[in-house]
Amino acid sequence: MIEVSNFSKAYGDTLAVNDLTFTVQSGEILGLIGRNGAGKTTTMRAMSGIIPYGAGEFKVDGFSLKDAPLALKQRTAYVADDPRLFSDLTVEQHLKFQASIYSVETPAEEICKLLTIFELETKRHCAASTLSRGMRQKLAICCAYLQSPKVLLLDEPMTGLDPHAIRVLKNTIEDRAAQGCAVIISSHLLAMVEDICTQILILDCGKRRFWGSNEEFRQTFAKAEATKPNTLEAAFFSSLTELGDELNIAIHGKSGAEESNSPSIDTIPQQ
Amino acid sequence: MDRVFPKTLNHLLWIRFKGKLQRWLGGFHSPRRRLVASIGTLLGLIWISQAVISILFRKAAEHDSMVQWSSIALTLYLFWQVLKTVTRKPFEPHEWTDAEKELLHTAPIHRSQLVTYRLTGIAVGAFVKALFLSIILLPDLPIWLVGFVGLFFVLIFVELFRVCFELIFNGLSPGLRWVCRGSVFMMLLVPLAIIWFRTLMVMNAPSTQDLPMSILLFRTVLMELNTIVSSGLGVAVLSVMAIFSEAIFIKAFSLVGLANFVKILLATGACLALVYRLDAWFLARCKITEGLGVKQSALSSNSKIIRSTASRMRVRVPLRMKGMGAIAWRQLVSAYHYRMTLSISLGIPAILCLCPLFLDANPEATLVGVVGGLLFYSFLLLPSALVLDFRRDLDRLDVLKSLPVATIWLAMGQLTAPVVLATGFQAGVLFVATIFSSIIWSQAIFAGVILVGFNLLIFTAENLIFLLSPYRRNQEGLDVFIRTVLTFTGKGIVFGLAVSVLLVWATLSVLIVGMLGLTAGWAVGLFCIGLFFMIGVVEALLLLGLVRLFDRFDPSEDCPALS
Structure with missing residues (x-):
């Protein structure tokens, strides 16, 4: 469903993402994990067509971002970590706008359903500028769900949500995946990632450190600190150490940094 | 310290x-x-x-007239600040940025120190502006250094006055705000009406000189303005700014000059002290208003729930039209929110553009006067009044870029609201002009059609400039000052070039038709075809540039940082 191949992006002299390759199949939920500045948001923003990129290719459902950007965007929904809403539009107007842009077939029903699920009914006629951080996040998620995307890109989706909304979101993400949607979640909440993600992609300084199933990830890296329980959190910290790199070499025959034939910054075209 | x-x-x-x-x-x-x-x-x-x-x-201007005209200009500038404040929706004075709110307002810093911080920024800006102005006025300033200091103080005074007025206006209750707005508009309209009727009387008198109408009009307005400001009321209104003007243009060091400087120091100091007082008053008012708001919200929360349930199934989605419809709808919803501000910012120029109606001129001259006024205003100031396009969406360019809408349709959707509103404004002016004069309808409609193309052109160009060099709205400071100076210089050059090209084309049309031995009507036709063609070609090129620029725009790198 999602194919990312050899993606690189540089900001001036800083290489934000370096030769990243991975795929996410329909129904899979990929957890994108990494330290701050690892390149997670850059990857997601490039995938949704927000930022131009130097090298690589993105494909969704066979549609390439370079050759068929509109078809790709029609199938993709992106929820930013700090959603930018239209301040003068009300909650309902946001959803109407989204329904029109994405040609939603039964907008009235879908809008009512989403407003009920995310408890936004009472805020229906409130301007986006008057909403709290959590409410804004809920509205951005509603906008994303309204278009019934085949690919969901969620960047820190739990930020600002109350416990009930977090539970609702987790359930709805799993439901969407069960219906065939490919989901990528970037999050620092490792417990949540462990709960719902079937695949894990670790990014470190713009490079792919690990990509595989949740189970495989824990098996690969938990050995680094044998005294700790075999959790995703333990595996994550282990993966970022030198020992973790050695384990990766032992199992996969190459380190995270060496997984790809990394191009130098000079070879990435600047836009 | x-x-x-x-x-x-x-x-x-x-x-x-x-x-x-x-x-x-x-x-x-x-x-x-x-x-x-x-x-x-x-x-x-x-x-x-x-x-x-x-x-x-x-040549250096005459001292007395310089003092008088600078007093008028400064008073008008002061009034402009007042007008700007009353036409905006209520806002938080001092215009703290989000970063300042989060970092400074939560820090252990006293409120008065924060106000000082804001005023220091204003003072730095005023210093640079005063330096620029004093250099431009070099031939007119008898003692440059004194002039520079005087200009610095007058700019500080105007800014402090603005802050004071903003604090008062935004601290008032909604009802009192309307009274304030009404008073300010009366203060604007009454002198305008007096000047205008006096001008009409002079212009329509039989002994007018043999001058072009526009020059005669301008000269008469100035003369009438001069008569009014020389009256007792005029002198009283200008008296505050007259003190500053006299200090700026002082001829020699004297006791009178020193006294003037003491006066402007006192006036500025008083205004400064008032800012701190009013800031405390404003905060107190906010607390009271918020208390009332909480009570009202508690009372109305139940009815809100009932209303929202009742309106559950009424959802009408805007027309998509390749995405352009939805994008334009979104901007028009925003325009509806600012309907009051927009009505005022378009209403006053509409009245001014209708001025040629009051002159005893033939229909063609009246139409040229009205259309000329519309063109001039639309080119220079209208784009700043109708910021309902990419310029308003700097922080939402991410969202726009992720939409499944082709950039050409997205750009056209973004341009629709300002172009429609500008065209509506111009059509309204032309309609009124045609109703109340003997302008021929077909000519007025033709002018309206030309203006649509012109509107597309200016708003596309504005957006192109914005994407080339994006900036944040309501931004104050030196960079905005430089940007404004450069933009107006650029616009002036382009306006001059456009007029020259049109004159050349008009001459060529007459020559071509003459060479072919056709009647004068053909020359008009040829000129119009050329005009449409030129507008079309330039518009297509600008739109293409806008599309390319938006495609290549990287919000992560190209958006200016939040201050």
Whole structure:
């Protein structure tokens, strides 16, 4: 469903993402994990067509971002970590706008359903500028769900949500995946990632450190600190150490940094 | 000193300046920024050359008239600040940025120190502006240094006055705000009406000189304005600014001059003290208003729930039209929110554009006068009044870029609201002009059609400039001042070039038709075809540029940072 191949992006002299390759199949939920500045948001923003990129290719459902950007965007929904809403539009107007842009077939029903699920009914006629951080996040998620995307890109989706909304979101993400949607979640909440993600992609300084199933990830890296329980959190910290790199070499025959034939910054075209 | 203005805030001002400079220098790595920098440098050089020429070759203005006209200009500037405040929706004075709210307002810094921090920023801006102005006014300033100090104080005074007025206006209850708005409009409309009727009387008198109508009109308006400001009421209104003007244009060091400086120091000091007082009053008012708001919200929360349930199934989605419809709808919803501000900012120029109706001229001359006024206003000021396009969406460019809408439709959707509103405004003016004069309908409609193309052109160009060099709205400071100067210089050059091209084409049309031995009507036809063709070609090129620029725009790198 999602194919990312050899993606690189540089900001001036800083290489934000370096030769990243991975795929996410329909129904899979990929957890994108990494330290701050690892390149997670850059990857997601490039995938949704927000930022131009130097090298690589993105494909969704066979549609390439370079050759068929509109078809790709029609199938993709992106929820930013700090959603930018239209301040003068009300909650309902946001959803109407989204329904029109994405040609939603039964907008009235879908809008009512989403407003009920995310408890936004009472805020229906409130301007986006008057909403709290959590409410804004809920509205951005509603906008994303309204278009019934085949690919969901969620960047820190739990930020600002109350416990009930977090539970609702987790359930709805799993439901969407069960219906065939490919989901990528970037999050620092490792417990949540462990709960719902079937695949894990670790990014470190713009490079792919690990990509595989949740189970495989824990098996690969938990050995680094044998005294700790075999959790995703333990595996994550282990993966970022030198020992973790050695384990990766032992199992996969190459380190995270060496997984790809990394191009130098000079070879990435600047836009 | 640390109690008045902590070292931390002093340091913050300095590092912000350094940061701006570093960002500016660091931004030159991209071709887009280099292009913008080159255009900016060229316009800057043109502006500086003009300034130098005017300094070197301009005859110094007569002292008394300079004092009088600068008093008028300063009073009008002061009034403009008042008008700007009352036409805006209620807002938080001082215009704290989000970063300032989050970092400074939560820090252990006294409110008065924060106000001092804000005023220091204003003072730095005023210093630079005063320096620019004093250089331009070099031939007119008998003692440059005194003039510069005087200009600095007058600019500070105007800014402090603005802050005071903003604090008062936004601290008032909604009802009193309307009374305030009404009073300000009366203060604007009554003198305008007096000047206008007096001008009409003079213009329609049989003994008018043999001058072009526009020059005669301008001269008469100035003369009438002069008569009014020379009256007792006029002198009283101008008296505050007259003190500043006299101090700026002082001829020699004297006791009178010193007394004037003491007066402006006292006036500025009083205004400064008032800012702190009013700020405390404003905060107190906010607390009371918020208390009332909480009570009202509690009362109305139940009815809101009932209403929202009742309106559950009424959802009408805007027409998509390749995405353009939804994008335009979104901007028009925003325009509806600002209907009051828009009505005022378009209503006053509409009245001014209708001025030629009151002159005893033939229909063609009246139409030319009305259309000329509309063109001039639309070119220079209308784009700033109708910011309902990319310029308003700097922080939402991410969202726009992720939509499944082709960039050409997205750009056209973004341009629809300002073009429709501008066309509506112009059509309204032309309609009124045609109803109340003997302008021929077909000519008025033709002018309206030309204006649609013109509107597309100016708003596309504005957006192109914005994407080349994006900026944040309501931004104050030196960079905005420089941007405004350069933009107006650029617009002036383009306007001049456009008029020259039209004149050349008009002459060529007459020559071509003459060579072919056709009647004069053909020349008009040929001119119009050429005009449409030129507008179409330029518009297509600009739109193409806008589309390319938006496609290549990288919100992560190209958006200016939040201050």
